[in-house]
Amino acid sequence: MVGIVRENLLQDTQQNLILSTLPILDLDHPGANDPDYRRRRDEIVTKAITFHTTGPSQRVVPLIEYTSKENEVWHHVSQKLSTLHEKWACSLYKEGRKIINLPTDRVPQLRDLNRELMRISGFQLEPIHGLVSAREFMMKLGEGIMLCTQYIRHHSKPEFSPEPDIIHEVFGHVPMFVHPKIIALNRLIGQAARTATEEQLLWLNRLYWYSIEYGLIMEQGEMKAFGAGLLGGIKDCTNAFSGNCVIKPFTIQEVIKTDYNYSFEQPHFFVIPSLEWLHTEIENFIKSFT
Numbered sequence: 001m002v003g004i005v006r007e008n009l010l011q012d013t014q015q016n017l018i019l020s021t022l023p024i025l026d027l028d029h030p031g032a033n034d035p036d037y038r039r040r041r042d043e044i045v046t047k048a049i050t051f052h053t054t055g056p057s058q059r060v061v062p063l064i065e066y067t068s069k070e071n072e073v074w075h076h077v078s079q080k081l082s083t084l085h086e087k088w089a090c091s092l093y094k095e096g097r098k099i100i101n102l103p104t105d106r107v108p109q110l111r112d113l114n115r116e117l118m119r120i121s122g123f124q125l126e127p128i129h130g131l132v133s134a135r136e137f138m139m140k141l142g143e144g145i146m147l148c149t150q151y152i153r154h155h156s157k158p159e160f161s162p163e164p165d166i167i168h169e170v171f172g173h174v175p176m177f178v179h180p181k182i183i184a185l186n187r188l189i190g191q192a193a194r195t196a197t198e199e200q201l202l203w204l205n206r207l208y209w210y211s212i213e214y215g216l217i218m219e220q221g222e223m224k225a226f227g228a229g230l231l232g233g234i235k236d237c238t239n240a241f242s243g244n245c246v247i248k249p250f251t252i253q254e255v256i257k258t259d260y261n262y263s264f265e266q267p268h269f270f271v272i273p274s275l276e277w278l279h280t281e282i283e284n285f286i287k288s289f290t
């Protein structure tokens, strides 16, 4: 089933840049050996691909009928995260959660979240089949759109996912997209990605990763979770505040030379003095691109 879907995708998407990376379920993924999970994931992924292969004027974000098992995973993670958020979420995130209402007992629809976000900030979400290239992903951010997976992690390991899933996208990112300053930062990096050289793209990717994905931020003398990987990740959030990870001040020069692996729990983090400081630093750095 997976193989057949991939072959069809190759034919359908030869002209389509956004789908240039095909879905991969690595052999060490918790769901790799579960045929039901793979089948379900293919169903959801196929809908995302249909979205991108449909003409822009006719695209509609697909609705997913989540199963009771999938809703249970969402509920479990939601409860665990709420305890972590109380202690460690930054104030922007807490404000965002008050503005945009996320269900705790069922997986929300991207279409519903888009309606809310359009009303609040104009930012939008589009479905995606999985990881795409850094340039494609960031260029969409430059347009005020984030590509979001709609499938959920395997039920056997609800506390950590080796890849983005809807828990990461929605719990981690969505509440932040009510804030114009957060959208401006995403757009700044995304617009720079459009014309960046390969080396500059690598720098932008690491700046994005260690801030919007995994950044910590100082608030009134206390370190708080700022990045989506922390706000939407039980393991990574717990680790970041455990005292057992390497935590350094965020500097452009340090961050751009620090590699990462998205599939594993993160071993080190960078602390941002403030969102305004971060925006100015990245803006000045991008201005230096030739």
Ligand SMILES: [Fe+2]
Pocket (backbone or CB within 6 Å): 164, 168, 169, 172, 173, 213, 228, 229
């Ligand atoms: Fe993310």
